[in-house]
Amino acid sequence: AAGVIQSPRHLIKEKRETATLKCYPIPRHDTVYWYQQGPGQDPQFLISFYEKMQSDKGSIPDRFSAQQFSDYHSELNMSSLELGDSALYFCASSSDYSGGYTFGSGTRLTVV
């Protein structure tokens, strides 16, 4: 069965650079979520989209932005990267409000 696909799996960037993470949700899932998990931390919600519109926003820095495209894939754009942005970034998708989230394998971002 198709899962949530994230790319790239690993990304190394220098400080002040820009990074773009991509997420391809499960087909027919209408909601996409982005989470950030720092080393030894629990995942923290960043932002979500429902039917291509932003539906909720968490602790996402102003340097980060995200959008969902017409094909339902989503991109998380991070600018002016800081060392503290080094983390695992997960995308998840769901089909309705009754649960059933599926997470991608994550993108490990390392800022040097």
Next chain:
Amino acid sequence: SQQGEEDPQALSIQEGENATMNCSYKTSINNLQWYRQNSGRGLVHLILIRSNEREKHSGRLRVTLDTSKKSSSLLITASRAADTASYFCATDYMEYGNKLVFGAGTILRVKS
């Protein structure tokens, strides 16, 4: 953690023993989910229990939910070395829309 407490923070047991992890949360929920994460890897969905359910089983996993105490427990029976991982509970809060709020996680080590 945005959500509450998970205990214990770390648990070390012998293979074959049972492992119990607890999770508490703060407000009314739609459902509660348990996830497993191997070191630095993706989040794997284990089980979802809805707010109107009290107990659920899946293989060697047993989850209970006590909404009056706002707590849940995950029991892994007859543990195996391969169960070594971090275990997170995550809640889908009614008032926060549908994003998941994660607990701090329990690190389980099963010694063979």
